[in-house]
Amino acid sequence: MFFTMFTFSFSGVTNELRHVQKVDEILENSISIDDFSFYSNSYMYDAYGEIFSDIYSAENRIYLPYNLIPATFIQAIIATEDRQFFSHKGFDMNGITRALFVNAEKNGIEQGGSTITQQLVKNIYLSNERTYNRKLTEILYAYQLEKTISKEKILEYYLNAIYFHNGVYGVEAASQFYFSKPAKLLSVAQVAFLCAIPNNPTLYNPFTNLENTQTRKEWILTKMLEMNDLTDAEFQEALAEKIELKPARKKDIFPDYVTYIHYELEQLIGEKEGFHQKIVDATSMEERKTILQKRQQRVEEILASGVSIYTSLQPEKQSLIYETIEKHLPEEHIQGVAVIIDHKMQQLVAISGGKNYEKFNFQRGFQAFRQPGSSIKPLLVFAPYLAETNASISKTISAASFCKNGYCPQNYGGAIYGNVQIETALKHSFNTPAVRMLDEISVEKGFSYFDKFGFSKIVQEDFRLPAALGGLTHGVSPLEMTNAYTTFANNGRFLKAKGIQKVVDNNGKILFQWDDEPKIIWNDEVNSKMRTLLNKVITEGTGRKANYSRNYIGGKTGTTNDFHDLWFIGLNENYTTGVWIGEDQPSSLAKLNSRAPHLLIWRDLMRD
Structure with missing residues (x-):
């Protein structure tokens, strides 16, 4: 019986031993360098290279590679946290022994004896529980990590990971947050002051416990002197320096503008990484929803990696929009937006979202879809008509009453005219000639041009004669309309203006940028005629209040009804600008019409 039991046990143990792994193998499977991915701040830059938006949520961090971390930070941390850092293999036996004696004396865990490497693995892989079991795991992980990456890389990770209170992580973000300047410009005293905080961020929070922070700063300077990182003169100078936060x-x-750029970034990533095509190919709403969620996750991942988004924003023009709309539209309940495009570069230089706009709210500049009224005529009727018939702008069109299939539009005020020139029909915005012109070339032909502008809310139900006067199912946005009008500044060629010039990672590599090619909508001759017609609108027609002295406007x-x-x-020589005024819940603006604030806003924006 004994022999039988022994044989059975031996067989079981042998089987178990076949599955036993070496400690090294276990640690290799547990330690992954991929885990060292830190959230880092992203930034939006204007056209002049100035930051106008910091992008971060819970963790304010500006990641610095090792070669850009000031030596004084490294010296201060090593002098106070781990003097044997460059000689040990992840743990310091002298420190651990010292901690064991202290803990035995206190009958608890008062000291940890942790090296910089141990502190790093605790933050990345382990919990903060104070047990000997966790401590042993920490030592093993630290040992394995030191075999995996260099000392310099460990310091890089550590100095970008440590917490400086107030939501700030890493030495660069701490420097920017507490002193409003980069780490490379800090004095020795300022570096020591900052390095005091991570030891106990609450106890050494400069905003609530400044005296504690100052005391520990002096202690850190003393340790740096002991390590010969400072001369006596440098030490005395740093001690005497007054720290001013x-x-x-x-x-x-x-x-x-920030809200719009977030939207455009989503579109850019969606196009470049194939999400848009997947959305088009989706066979169900559930599938489409899943793809949209994945696209959003990808955008958040890009922003969390720390990117620089270079934009076309011209701050002086963005500010001018605010001032001009406030000047000409003081009524609180009435909204107004403006869009300004540099049509030579096809760059969106300014866009407003409404009066007193707050970030990520409904952005009327690109999210409000409204009936365009007669502003649609040049795009859907007049330019397509000239392109199809090769007519001159002096050709006459009937402005008399018109009825077809029960649709009987009227001119403003019910006026009836005889034959009028195309030029007259546009500059005075007569309705019946416009409907006749679209009917002559056919609604389908007019929309064959209009569709090239990429208006996002056009549906099949819009393909009817009322569209000639802006009668659409859902409408158009101010950004879409302004974009379309840039065609008249570019010899009939169309390319959507963009706010994003490029998206660059921390190493300066371009991750994303637009590379669209312009489309030809109509030829130079048609475009030249349209420019003449549009000029007549301002100099002689319904847009006279927008007139100002210029080479071309x-x-x-x-x-709308x-x-x-x-x-x-x-447009003028350099910019195309669109202005829309209305209420979020449509109601009559008849009392404003005679004052023409939309024309005055446009005039002041373009003139100034």
């Missing part, structure tokens, strides 16, 4: 606030201005008014929307879209 200059807290930096999170930079986040121009919320209208042109544009078109738009007023019951004066629910007031539009003016136009």
Whole structure:
């Protein structure tokens, strides 16, 4: 019986031994360098290279590679946290022995004897529980990590990971947050002051316990002197230096533009990484929803990696929009937006989202879809008509009454005219000639041009004669309309203006940028005729209040039924600007119409 039991046990043990792994193998499977991925701040830059938006949430961190970390930070941390850092293999037996004696004396765990490497693995892989079991695991992990990556890389990770209170992580973000300048510009005393905080962020929080922070700063300087990192003169100078905090606030201005750039970034990543095509190919709403979620996760991942988003924002023009709309539209309940595009570069230089706009709210500049009224005529009717018939702008069209299949539009005020020139029909915005022209070339032909602008809310039900006067199912956005009008500044060629120039990672590598090619909508001759017509609108027609002295200006008014929307879209030599005025819940703006704030806003923006 004994022999049988022994044989059975021996067989079981042998079987178990076959599955036993070496400690090294276990640690190799547990330690992954991929775990060292830190959230890092992202930034939006304006056209002049200035930051106008810091992007971060819970962790304010600006990641610095080892070669950019100031030597004084490394010296201060090693002098106070781990003097044997460059000689040990992840743990320091002298430190551990010392800690064991202290803990035995206190009958608890008072000291940990942790090296920098141990502190790093605790933050990345382990919990903060104070047990000997966790401590042993920490030592083993630290030992394995030192075999895996260099000492310099460990310091890089550590100095970017440590917490400086107030939501700030890493030496660069701490420097920017507490002193409003980069780490490379800090004095020795300022470095020692910052290095005091991570030891106990609450106890050494400079905003609540400044005296504690100062005391530990002096202790750190003493340790740096002991390590010969400082001369006596440097030590005395650093001790005498008075520390003055200059807290930096999170930079986040121009919320209208910031909101739009977040949207455009989503579109850019979606196009470049194939999400858009997958959305198009989706066979169900559930599948489409899943793809949209994945796209959003990817955007968040990109922003968390620490990127620089270079944009076309011109701050002076963005500010000018705010001032001009406030000047000409003081009524609280009435909204107004403007879009300014540099059509030579096809760059969106300014866009507003409404008066007193707050970030990530409904952004009327690109999210409000309204009936465009007569501002649609140049795009859907007049330019396509000239392209299809090769007519001159002096050709006459009937402005008499019109009826077809029960649709009987009227001119403003019910006026009836005889034959009028195309030029007259546009500059005075007569309705019946426009409907006749679209009917002559066919609704389908007019939309064959209009569709090239990529208006996002156009549906099949819009393919009817009322569209000639802006009668659409869902409408168009101010950004879409302004984009379309840039065609008249570019010889009939169309390319959507972009706010994002490029997205760059921490190493300066370009991750994303637009590379679209312009489309030809109509030829130079048609475009030249349209420029003349648009100029006549301002100099002689419905847009006279927008006139100012300039080499070339042109544009078109738009007023919808019951004066629910007031539009003016136009251009000069350098910019195309669109203005929309209305209420979020459409109601009559008849009392405003005679004052023409949309024309005055456009004039002041373009003139100034």
